[in-house]
Amino acid sequence: MSATLLNAVWQGLIILVGGTFLGMIYKGLDRKLAAQMQGRIGPPLRQPFFDVVKLMVKENVVPDHAVAWLFNLMPLVSLAAVGTLLFYLPLGGFEPLLGGFGDLILILYLLAVPSLAMVLGGFAAGSPFATVGAQRELVMMMAYEFPLAITLLSLGWYLSSVMPGAQVFSLTVLASNPLWGLVGPLGFIGLLLLFCALMIVTPAELTKIPFDIPEAETEIAGGILAEYSGRNMAMFYLADAIKMVVMGSLTVALFFPYGLSGLLGVTGGIWGSVIDVAFYLVKVFVVIFFAVIVVRVAFARLKIGQAARLFWLPITGISLLGMVLLMLDRIV
Amino acid sequence: MALPRSFKRALWVFHVATGSCNGCDIEIVAALTPRYDVERFGIMLTGTPRHADVLLITGPVTKPMLPRLKRIYEQTPDPKAVVVVGGCGSTSGVFYESYNVVGPIDEVIPVDVYVPGCPSRPEAIIDGVVKAVAKLETLEKSRGGE
Numbered sequence: 001m002s003a004t005l006l007n008a009v010w011q012g013l014i015i016l017v018g019g020t021f022l023g024m025i026y027k028g029l030d031r032k033l034a035a036q037m038q039g040r041i042g043p044p045l046r047q048p049f050f051d052v053v054k055l056m057v058k059e060n061v062v063p064d065h066a067v068a069w070l071f072n073l074m075p076l077v078s079l080a081a082v083g084t085l086l087f088y089l090p091l092g093g094f095e096p097l098l099g100g101f102g103d104l105i106l107i108l109y110l111l112a113v114p115s116l117a118m119v120l121g122g123f124a125a126g127s128p129f130a131t132v133g134a135q136r137e138l139v140m141m142m143a144y145e146f147p148l149a150i151t152l153l154s155l156g157w158y159l160s161s162v163m164p165g166a167q168v169f170s171l172t173v174l175a176s177n178p179l180w181g182l183v184g185p186l187g188f189i190g191l192l193l194l195f196c197a198l199m200i201v202t203p204a205e206l207t208k209i210p211f212d213i214p215e216a217e218t219e220i221a222g223g224i225l226a227e228y229s230g231r232n233m234a235m236f237y238l239a240d241a242i243k244m245v246v247m248g249s250l251t252v253a254l255f256f257p258y259g260l261s262g263l264l265g266v267t268g269g270i271w272g273s274v275i276d277v278a279f280y281l282v283k284v285f286v287v288i289f290f291a292v293i294v295v296r297v298a299f300a301r302l303k304i305g306q307a308a309r310l311f312w313l314p315i316t317g318i319s320l321l322g323m324v325l326l327m328l329d330r331i332v
Numbered sequence: 333m334a335l336p337r338s339f340k341r342a343l344w345v346f347h348v349a350t351g352s353c354n355g356c357d358i359e360i361v362a363a364l365t366p367r368y369d370v371e372r373f374g375i376m377l378t379g380t381p382r383h384a385d386v387l388l389i390t391g392p393v394t395k396p397m398l399p400r401l402k403r404i405y406e407q408t409p410d411p412k413a414v415v416v417v418g419g420c421g422s423t424s425g426v427f428y429e430s431y432n433v434v435g436p437i438d439e440v441i442p443v444d445v446y447v448p449g450c451p452s453r454p455e456a457i458i459d460g461v462v463k464a465v466a467k468l469e470t471l472e473k474s475r476g477g478e
Contacts, residue, residue: 054338229409230409
């Protein structure tokens with residue numbers, strides 16, 4: 001018993017450190033590639049590490065108007081929530097560490113925690129910029145949670161109708177039964193639409209351009225993060241980096257859970273896992289590249305009203321249409 | 333405590349205009365454009381003094397800006413450096429003894445580096461930011477030696 005517990009603790013530590021490292025590398029890639037697309041040289045790949053070390057050295061200011069305990073607690077909550085998310089996701093083709101203890105619904109709720117923590121931290125900062133940012137973040141959450149929920153639930157529902165009795169919301173089951181092979185032509189279009197909806201929700205979930213309205217640097221001076229500095233800011237920075245890995249892994253687990261090792265004929269053993277992990281890293285990178293990096297270079301920031309309307313009408317429409325098509329696919 | 337090497341490689345600057353003619357401000361913006369691309373040195377423009385390591389200040393201090401400049405300086409977390417960009421901030425320049433001007437920036441807050449010029453060139457501004465950090469490091473060392 002204690003041996004398995006010790007094993008789990010070790011694996012958990014490896015996942016946490018590895019996930020953080022990966023998130024920082026993807027963040028560095030994001031900045032480097034965005035710079036290249038804008039015709040700049042861009043910062044080195046290690047830039048996020050420099051940033052975090054520097055932030056840890058800086059003074060940690062708590063403003064006079066702030067509710068100090070809430071202000072200091074929220075970065076921790078945010079970081080803890082995204083760290084927990086890593087345990088429920090199949091990273092690198094392996095079984096999730098806590099796969100037996102939580103499923104897609106839990107992930108849906110855990111995804112809301114970092115954003116809510118930022119909202120509370122913003123309100124606790126007592127600065128008008130942070131308050132406006134927090135209100136905007138709440139509006140954004142109300143806007144994008146609905147299409148996100150529809151997307152995730154439709155996938156589970158379809159799998160439950162194909163495989164009655166299976167634990168359809170378990171990510172292990174979802175990842176081992178890719179829906180692309182199960183659906184007919186109507187369902188294929190439905191899945192494609194759901195995938196599009198998830199890809200558009202991803203930058204909003206990560207508060208990246210064009211949906212970085214709560215953090216708009218040029219109008220509300222960093223918004224929610226306006227009063228954060230030093231160690232607290234570093235924790236939000238890390239949480240943001242890990243969340244990128246989380247969203248990438250979620251998309252990969254739901255839509256592209258394929259491995260290369262079977263195709264190359266090297267199943268099992270160390271080389272099989274190495275190939276699968278490498279392929280998984282590439283898949284997450286591709287998702288982040290198209291959902292975050294290209295989008296943030298190509299578009300300007302939307303206004304909060306435009307973003308809310310975008311998610312409530314077209315994106316919700318797309319995901320609902322995808323759900324209906326999946327249902328029709330089962331009936332026809 | 334000595335500053336880690338990373339500090340020099342991740343400077344976030346905050347830009348304050350205390351009554352400048354906008355000439356120096358445009359040169360600061362020019363330093364951020366793809367042509368000079370300061371992000372390759374890790375230098376980023378932030379929207380709030382709370383995130384800043386270096387304050388880039390332009391222009392002579394006008395009377396309305398006096399309390400605000402002090403407040404911005406106090407809001408910036410330590411360790412921080414102050415870089416004055418342009419002749420007006422260094423000496424009041426053509427606004428010397430103007431009725432609405434308090435004086436150059438070093439009469440209000442401590443200044444680490446002066447970047448002369450009317451306006452300063454972007455290369456000079458980047459050099460000034462780097463020099464400011466070098467000065468910070470020597471300060472930290474001398475404090476540690478005491």
